[in-house]
Amino acid sequence: MAWLYPFWIAHRGAGKQAPENTLAAFRVGQAAGFRGFECDVQLSADGVPFLLHDDTLERTTNGAGLACALDWATLQRLDAGSWLAPAFAGEPPASLAALAERAVAGDLALNLELKPSPGQSERVGTGVARWLRTHWQAPCPPLLSSFDPEALRAAHAADGGWPLALLLERWQADAPQQALALHACAVVCHHASLDAAAIAALHAQGLKALSYTVNEAAEVRRLRAAGIDGLITDQLDLRDA
Ligand code: G3P
Ligand code: MG
Numbered sequence: 670m671a672w673l674y675p676f677w678i679a680h681r682g683a684g685k686q687a688p689e690n691t692l693a694a695f696r697v698g699q700a701a702g703f704r705g706f707e708c709d710v711q712l713s714a715d716g717v718p719f720l721l722h723d724d725t726l727e728r729t730t731n732g733a734g735l736a737c738a739l740d741w742a743t744l745q746r747l748d749a750g751s752w753l754a755p756a757f758a759g760e761p762p763a764s765l766a767a768l769a770e771r772a773v774a775g776d777l778a779l780n781l782e783l784k785p786s787p788g789q790s791e792r793v794g795t796g797v798a799r800w801l802r803t804h805w806q807a808p809c810p811p812l813l814s815s816f817d818p819e820a821l822r823a824a825h826a827a828d829g830g831w832p833l834a835l836l837l838e839r840w841q842a843d844a845p846q847q848a849l850a851l852h853a854c855a856v857v858c859h860h861a862s863l864d865a866a867a868i869a870a871l872h873a874q875g876l877k878a879l880s881y882t883v884n885e886a887a888e889v890r891r892l893r894a895a896g897i898d899g900l901i902t903d904q905l906d907l908r909d910a
Contacts, residue, residue: 670832670854672877673809674778677908678705678901680882681722682763685903688750689729690720691760692767699775701905706777707814707881709784710765712796717741718765721749724786728752730762737786765800772807779807780857780901782836783815783824794823802828814857821851834879840867845874855879857901860888865895872896883907 682694683701690708698706709722714737726732730747732739741764750757765781772779785793794815801811814834815821821833834855835848840862848856848871855877858867868878880892881901889900889907900907 672854672898674780674812674899675703675705676899677703678707678778678780678879678899679703679905680707680901680903682706682708682720683905686905688753688757688760690722690763691749691757692763692771693750693757693760695763695768695771695775695777698905699777702908703905704776704778705780705899707780707782707901708763708768710781710793710797711737711784711786712789712793713741713744714738715740715742716796717744718797718800719744720763720765720768722784735786737789765797766804769804769807772805772809772811776809777807778809779811780834781811781813783813783817783820785815785817785820790817790819791823794820794825795827798824798827798831801831812855814855818847818851821853825852834877836881840864842870845870845876848876849874855898857881860892863892863895863897868896 679698681689683698687694687697708720721736730749732747749762750760812832814836816836833853834857835853837858857879860880860883871878877898879899883900883902884904
């Protein structure tokens with residue numbers, strides 16, 4: 670497939686300048702000139718896709734317990750902004766539907782990280798892929814990534830039309846083969862273990878190489894020289910590094 674994604678991808682909406690995975694974060698990222706965004710996607714108990722990084726609600730909302738145990742009507746009433754700063758008080762968790770509207774209006778290119786809680790892999794992979802088929806209208810299809818091969822397999826089985834990426838916490842010699850077996854078009858690897866040889870091994874198989882979460886200029890220069898295809902960052906001012 671043609672590679673449709675910008676080199677720079679803002680992490681969790683827009684790094685750390687606004688509450689992660691909320692619409693406020695995407696607003697801040699867009700204002701800083703970003704078009705590419707990574708965010709974390711789960712399913713509520715009643716099957717609504719929404720954005721949250723953690724399994725539980727405590728760190729980034731005023732709720733408690735497992736997020737996937739609650740229905741969307743309850744989740745959308747939570748405050749997902751106060752934890753970061755009073756200025757964001759009342760900012761609700763974002764539904765994927767709200768983000769999909771923003772993607773149309775802003776021509777966004779999204780990397781949706783499938784982030785299932787334990788036991789939710791198949792449900793999240795299947796649910797998100799099917800939801801997208803019905804609801805996604807932006808020109809750029811979202812890149813679905815996950816650390817969880819089961820979620821990627823389920824997404825592919827539910828709808829083979831979405832581009833997939835395998836996420837890795839560290840480079841593995843058989844990463845290209847793993848990615849190809851999952852029908853992925855890219856590997857997104859933590860920057861610490863990614864080097865020119867690894868990137869060349871991906872390119873040799875026709876795979877793209879992306880890296881997270883790259884927040885230092887020297888690391889940007891190293892990975893650029895090594896041939897990286899895209900970087901996920903919290904630092905909105907790194908793009909000239
Ligand atoms: O998708 C890249 C990156 O977001 C993976 O780590 O923990 O920030 O979701 P995490
Ligand atoms: Mg993520």
